[in-house]
Amino acid sequence: MDLKPIFGFIFLLIVVFLLAMYWFVPFNSGYFSITSSPSNFSLDNNSDMQFYSNMRFPESRISYRIEDCTLQKKEDIQRAFEFMEEKTILDFYSVPTNEEIYVTCSSKNVRNENFLVAGEGGPTKSIVAGKFVVIFEGQILLIKDSKCPEPLIAIHELLHVLGFNHSENRKNIMYPIISSTCNQELSSDMIDLINELYSIPSHSDLILKDISASLNRRYLDIEATIWNYGFKDAPSSILKIYGNGKEIKSIEVSSMEIGEGRSISLSNIFVSQLNLEELELEVEANFPELDKENNRVILEIKK
């Protein structure tokens, strides 16, 4: 018996069935649009007072090291640290190496000429992390002796390191010239700003941005970026993608430094759901963050 026609017929049936599946089963193709946009920490713009808005060190406890200073100047700078500790929630501590604030009284030790534009103190290493500028290092060059009961020059330079710009108000400690009448003060709005900035916990903050997704029948392409907009390096996390509430794919995101961004591009992800309407991206992080809401974005297919 010749089986060829039978096999040929079965083959034809399979082809017809697949074609029918292809044409009549409702797949959808198209682009997704974002329905829930990631939020982020909201803070008022304070660029008037600081070089950039929202400048701060990663933590309210800030380390320092003093080198090549006379006893008088060393005492001045230590009293400046104590003064700031009394007025604000900041804490300063001395370290033998790897300091955040380097204080010197000899101009030959100045490592970075750029910071001198702001006088004799300022941040020397910082990075933009979303709405914040995170200061990693600062430097103070203390040349002049203080003749006031409070070490106004040292406090003025320390405030530059904390990101504060000059003030036009003659009574303000950030006025460019420290007056011999010793009447300049640390204003309450500066104290408030420092306390507001440093009461934000020193957490990392992973945020999903620039998301786009497109579906071509059963295959999904996704582009996204993940940023760490917090005050701490973020350990590894997992990016999970859900389709109509069911997990489609998950990938590991390795640890990210403060201010670091990573772009993620996934293509040809097979989707088993027949009618993919809603797509959700979520960065699962099992560590504290400034904001967990911005780890998640929901997208809906455009009709």
Ligand SMILES: [Zn+2]
């Ligand atoms: Zn100055």
